[in-house]
Amino acid sequence: MAEQDRRVRRTRRLLRDALFELIFEKGYDRVTVQDVLDRADVGRSTFYTHYRDKEALLLAAFDELSEDLRDEFGASAPGADPAAPAEAVFRFAYGRQPAFRALCGKRGGEVVQRHLRRLLAELLTAHLRPDAADPPVPAGLVAEFCTSATLGLLGWAIDNDFPHDAGWLAGTYRRLAEPGLTALLAEHA
Amino acid sequence: MAEQDRRVRRTRRLLRDALFELIFEKGYDRVTVQDVLDRADVGRSTFYTHYRDKEALLLAAFDELSEDLRDEFGASAPGADPAAPAEAVFRFAYGRQPAFRALCGKRGGEVVQRHLRRLLAELLTAHLRPDAADPPVPAGLVAEFCTSATLGLLGWAIDNDFPHDAGWLAGTYRRLAEPGLTALLAEHA
Amino acid sequence: MAEQDRRVRRTRRLLRDALFELIFEKGYDRVTVQDVLDRADVGRSTFYTHYRDKEALLLAAFDELSEDLRDEFGASAPGADPAAPAEAVFRFAYGRQPAFRALCGKRGGEVVQRHLRRLLAELLTAHLRPDAADPPVPAGLVAEFCTSATLGLLGWAIDNDFPHDAGWLAGTYRRLAEPGLTALLAEHA
Amino acid sequence: MAEQDRRVRRTRRLLRDALFELIFEKGYDRVTVQDVLDRADVGRSTFYTHYRDKEALLLAAFDELSEDLRDEFGASAPGADPAAPAEAVFRFAYGRQPAFRALCGKRGGEVVQRHLRRLLAELLTAHLRPDAADPPVPAGLVAEFCTSATLGLLGWAIDNDFPHDAGWLAGTYRRLAEPGLTALLAEHA
DNA sequence: TCCTAAGCGAGACGGTACGTCTTGTCTTCCA
DNA sequence: TGGAAGACAAGACGTACCGTCTCGCTTAGGA
Numbered sequence: 160m161a162e163q164d165r166r167v168r169r170t171r172r173l174l175r176d177a178l179f180e181l182i183f184e185k186g187y188d189r190v191t192v193q194d195v196l197d198r199a200d201v202g203r204s205t206f207y208t209h210y211r212d213k214e215a216l217l218l219a220a221f222d223e224l225s226e227d228l229r230d231e232f233g234a235s236a237p238g239a240d241p242a243a244p245a246e247a248v249f250r251f252a253y254g255r256q257p258a259f260r261a262l263c264g265k266r267g268g269e270v271v272q273r274h275l276r277r278l279l280a281e282l283l284t285a286h287l288r289p290d291a292a293d294p295p296v297p298a299g300l301v302a303e304f305c306t307s308a309t310l311g312l313l314g315w316a317i318d319n320d321f322p323h324d325a326g327w328l329a330g331t332y333r334r335l336a337e338p339g340l341t342a343l344l345a346e347h348a
Numbered sequence: 349m350a351e352q353d354r355r356v357r358r359t360r361r362l363l364r365d366a367l368f369e370l371i372f373e374k375g376y377d378r379v380t381v382q383d384v385l386d387r388a389d390v391g392r393s394t395f396y397t398h399y400r401d402k403e404a405l406l407l408a409a410f411d412e413l414s415e416d417l418r419d420e421f422g423a424s425a426p427g428a429d430p431a432a433p434a435e436a437v438f439r440f441a442y443g444r445q446p447a448f449r450a451l452c453g454k455r456g457g458e459v460v461q462r463h464l465r466r467l468l469a470e471l472l473t474a475h476l477r478p479d480a481a482d483p484p485v486p487a488g489l490v491a492e493f494c495t496s497a498t499l500g501l502l503g504w505a506i507d508n509d510f511p512h513d514a515g516w517l518a519g520t521y522r523r524l525a526e527p528g529l530t531a532l533l534a535e536h537a
Numbered sequence: 538m539a540e541q542d543r544r545v546r547r548t549r550r551l552l553r554d555a556l557f558e559l560i561f562e563k564g565y566d567r568v569t570v571q572d573v574l575d576r577a578d579v580g581r582s583t584f585y586t587h588y589r590d591k592e593a594l595l596l597a598a599f600d601e602l603s604e605d606l607r608d609e610f611g612a613s614a615p616g617a618d619p620a621a622p623a624e625a626v627f628r629f630a631y632g633r634q635p636a637f638r639a640l641c642g643k644r645g646g647e648v649v650q651r652h653l654r655r656l657l658a659e660l661l662t663a664h665l666r667p668d669a670a671d672p673p674v675p676a677g678l679v680a681e682f683c684t685s686a687t688l689g690l691l692g693w694a695i696d697n698d699f700p701h702d703a704g705w706l707a708g709t710y711r712r713l714a715e716p717g718l719t720a721l722l723a724e725h726a
Numbered sequence: 727m728a729e730q731d732r733r734v735r736r737t738r739r740l741l742r743d744a745l746f747e748l749i750f751e752k753g754y755d756r757v758t759v760q761d762v763l764d765r766a767d768v769g770r771s772t773f774y775t776h777y778r779d780k781e782a783l784l785l786a787a788f789d790e791l792s793e794d795l796r797d798e799f800g801a802s803a804p805g806a807d808p809a810a811p812a813e814a815v816f817r818f819a820y821g822r823q824p825a826f827r828a829l830c831g832k833r834g835g836e837v838v839q840r841h842l843r844r845l846l847a848e849l850l851t852a853h854l855r856p857d858a859a860d861p862p863v864p865a866g867l868v869a870e871f872c873t874s875a876t877l878g879l880l881g882w883a884i885d886n887d888f889p890h891d892a893g894w895l896a897g898t899y900r901r902l903a904e905p906g907l908t909a910l911l912a913e914h915a
Numbered sequence: 916t917c918c919t920a921a922g923c924g925a926g927a928c929g930g931t932a933c934g935t936c937t938t939g940t941c942t943t944c945c946a
Numbered sequence: 947t948g949g950a951a952g953a954c955a956a957g958a959c960g961t962a963c964c965g966t967c968t969c970g971c972t973t974a975g976g977a
Contacts, residue, residue: 166927166968191958202929207960269458296520300504304524307500308493315492331485335493338527355948380937391950396939544942544953569932580955585934647836674898678882682902685878686871693870709863713871716905733922733973758963769924774965918977928967936959945950 171209173199175220178213179261187217187268214270217262221271224258225278227251232282241340244286245309246329248279252313253325264317272310279306296343308336360398362388364409367402368450376406376457403459406451410460413447414467416440421471430529433475434498435518437468441502442514452499453506461499468495485532497525549587551577553598556591557639565595565646592648595640599649602636603656605629610660619718622664623687624707626657630691631703641688642695650688657684674721686714738776740766742787745780746828754784754835781837784829788838791825792845794818799849808907811853812876813896815846819880820892830877831884839877846873863910875903 177198181190192213196203210216232247240246252259262271284302309332316328366387370379381402385392399405421436429435441448451460473491498521505517555576559568570591574581588594610625618624630637640649662680687710694706744765748757759780763770777783799814807813819826829838851869876899883895 170927192960193958200929203960204930204962205928208927212960269461272458296523299508300501300520301524303500303504304497307496307503311492311496312489314496315489319488331489334485334532335490335528336525338531339524342527343523359949381939382937389950392939392952393941394949394951397949401939548953570934571932578955581934581957582936583954586953590934647839650836674901677886678879678898679902681878681882682875685874685881689870689874690867692874693867697866709867712863712910713868713906714903716909717902720905721901737922759965760963763924767924770926770965771967772923775922779965916977919975921972921974923970923972925969925971926967927969928965930964930966931962932964933962934960936957938956938958939954940956941952941954943951943953946948 167209170199170201170205171219173201174206174209174216177201178216178220179257182261182266186266187270217270218274220258221262221274224255224262225274228278229282241305241344242329242333242337244279244283245305245312245332245336246325248309248313249316249325249328249332252316253321253328256321259313259317263313265314276306276310279309283309301340301343305336305340308332356398359388359390359394360408362390363395363398363405366390367405367409368447371450371455375455376459406459407463409447410451410463413444413451414463417467418471430475430494430533431518431522431526433468433472434494434501434521434525435514437498437502438505438514438517438521441505442510442517445510448502448506452502454503465495465499468498472498490529490532494525494529497521545587548577548579548583549597551579552584552587552594555579556594556598557635560639560644564644565648595648596652598636599640599652602633602640603652606656607660619683619722620707620711620715622657622661623683623690623710623714624703626687626691627694627706627710628703630694631699631706634699637691637695641691643692654684654688657687661687679718679721683714683718686710734776737766737768737772738786740768741773741776741783744768745783745787746825749828749833753833754837784837785841787825788829788841791822791829792841795845796849808872808911809896809900809904811846811850812872812879812899812903813892815876815880816883816895816899817892819883820888820895823888826880826884830880832881843873843877846876850876868907868910872903872907875899 174195177195178190181194181198185194190213192203192206195201195213195216196206206216210219228248228251231251232244252263261267263275280302283305284298312328312332316322363384366384367379370383370387374383379402381392381395384390384402384405385395395405399408417437417440420440421433441452450456452464469491472494473487501517501521505511552573555573556568559572559576563572568591570581570584573579573591573594574584584594588597606626606629609629610622630641639645641653658680661683662676690706690710694700741762744762745757748761748765752761757780759770759773762768762780762783763773773783777786795815795818798818799811819830828834830842847869850872851865879895879899883889
């Protein structure tokens with residue numbers, strides 16, 4: 160089966176790379192399955208044996224990313240630093256600019272945004288550990304705030320060609336978002 | 349011509365209402381022009397005489413909203429309160445829950461989010477008045493932060509059936525976002 | 538609605554003619570819906586609003602023919618001449634050589650043969666009037682014999698470019714098939 | 727190599743039997759190569775090592791039959807009895823009802839009919855020995871008549887579960903077809 | 916004993932046609 | 947004359963089969 164696997168992996172890689180290139184060129188919505196097929200030099204039926212549709216291919220690529228992100232993020236100690244998750248995301252993104260440009264920039268349609276948002280929200284909710292029974296602000300709302308802020312800054316960075324470095328972006332996040340978060344946590348304790 | 353105008357307006361209203369209903373039922377992306385036609389009981393060609401496509405109809409509805417929002421927002425003095433724009437948006441949204449539910453909730457696809465984001469960014473950029481030549485954080489990034497935070501909270505409120513009232517949501521925004529913003533402005537001065 | 542009808546008829550005629558041409562060129566089985574579309578200069582969806590599939594188009598054409606045949610055949614008195622139905626078919630076919638070439642020749646696949654056979658069998662069964670309770674040979678079998686003989690001769694004529702005329706072919710049919718039939722009917726009476 | 731041969735034969739038999747079963751269940755046209763593979767428990771590539779396509783498998787089975795038929799038929803003296811070929815075919819078919827049911831009944835598509843017709847036409851043409859230079863009716867047409875009549879009756883018998891026996895069917899053939907044939911031959915002499 | 920050639924199952928792959936769906940344009944009819 | 951009705955071309959979609967192919971496994975029959 161080793162050979163089969165190798166061929167399968169090769170085909171999937173071809174498809175994924177073709178999709179990325181095309182998203183970057185025309186934007187996800189305007190990319191056609193046939194475009195991907197032509198670019199990857201892969202048959203129509205082959206595509207559909209691997210992925211249910213265009214979105215499934217996108218999500219497969221996204222899942223590879225999120226898997227890695229989850230791994231890296233798992234290392235940081237929870238609770239120590241409210242900005243840690245955002246920083247991890249920024250570092251991760253800066254380290255994989257091509258992928259993020261395709262998936263999360265202006266051209267990487269709503270689908271990815273939605274999934275990325277869900278992923279982030281999940282990571283953040285776990286990190287924030289709402290340990291009080293009746294917090295002054297609902298935990299979901301705080302998580303939503305962090306997620307939105309993180310994604311907002313990340314989107315800005317992507318659309319501005321990843322200026323400076325991940326540390327700088329994290330610093331900005333700290334300046335803007337951390338004061339409010341720490342005040343809230345302090346008050347709550 | 350008064351009669352003609354009345355009929356035109358009637359047709360447009362029918363179309364807009366049908367679109368809203370359908371967005372709420374199935375989500376913007378899954379709504380078909382034909383769906384709208386059937387629901388509004390309007391002929392295909394009639395639709396296309398009024399709007400270029402489905403998105404144009406959505407944007408027409410959106411523009412009515414944004415026009416009003418722009419008016420209300422114009423009243424507040426710029427610079428006085430960094431959270432003022434967000435508060436204005438929240439009050440506005442709480443006052444028009446059905447429309448916002450359809451346009452900006454989970455079901456109101458990417459298109460609206462994009463336009464709403466652009467509108468907000470524009471209002472906020474004007475409000476923040478970047479009066480320094482070399483700010484520590486780019487003005488666009490700050491605007492992006494505010495926009496994302498505002499939209500994040502708004503989306504959360506929509507998806508949680510507009511809990512409490514607009515003031516409460518604005519208060520939360522102040523707790524979370526304002527400390528960072530004021531610190532930044534102070535440092536900058 | 539008159540205009541709509543005219544357009545519809547035009548489109549259907551275009552499709553039918555294109556199909557006939559292509560059957561004659563490549564044989565029914567090798568004709569693709571797309572071939573018909575290209576030849577008729579008609580859109581894919583238009584085709585499918587008119588016909589469920591390629592076979593439906595063929596059958597529509599076939600039905601026009603069979604309708605006419607049924608009309609012509611209805612005129613002849615039943616029972617008078619056992620070869621009358623065959624002669625009617627031959628005359629009919631000789632008068633519409635292009636259509637029969639496409640539909641019933643070697644190139645006009647199994648589908649038409651099947652339907653033509655059913656049509657003939659039906660006409661013949663009605664014509665033969667099996668008025669005895671226990672005939673020496675089942676009526677269905679006699680009808681099958683006549684149908685097969687008629688179609689056999691007709692197929693031969695088509696594949697040999699309609700030699701002589703319909704009367705000659707009917708004469709041959711009489712020489713070959715009628716003696717047996719009349720003997721059977723006589724014995725039976 | 728004896729073992730190899732045994733395996734090859736086994737595989738081919740499995741495929742042929744599976745095809746027959748499936749033709750009987752769904753009709754030749756609706757049978758898929760994959761259906762045959764699954765039923766015979768044979769790999770895709772194995773199939774294509776043995777047969778070029780589905781039709782080749784069918785024809786291989788058909789050829790076995792026709793070989794035997796040709797042998798049996800070769801025994802009869804040519805010219806003695808115009809109905810002899812038909813009778814031989816009927817006896818042969820009644821002796822192999824399952825195969826004929828699958829191959830030549832309503833479910834055994836056009837392909838087999840075509841080949842069977844060709845085979846019969848060949849046998850009959852040889853049998854009829856057109857010894858005149860200018861016959862009143864073309865020899866090909868007479869052969870076509872005999873072939874069609876024979877196949878017509880055979881098809882009827884198959885679709886009616888082989889009623890009576892081969893002799894009865896041959897008798898019917900004699901009643902219906904022979905008078906015309908003998909008259910023609912007499913006139914011709 | 917090994918080993919090597921064949922038959923074979925598994926299934927990835929490119930290709931082609933299919934029938935469905937939605938879009939935006941167009942023409943005609945009606946009030 | 948504006949709106950309703952709806953035919954139409956365009957073209958992407960996901961499905962179904964096809965015939966080719968590469969790959970390992972097994973199993974004889976000859977070394």
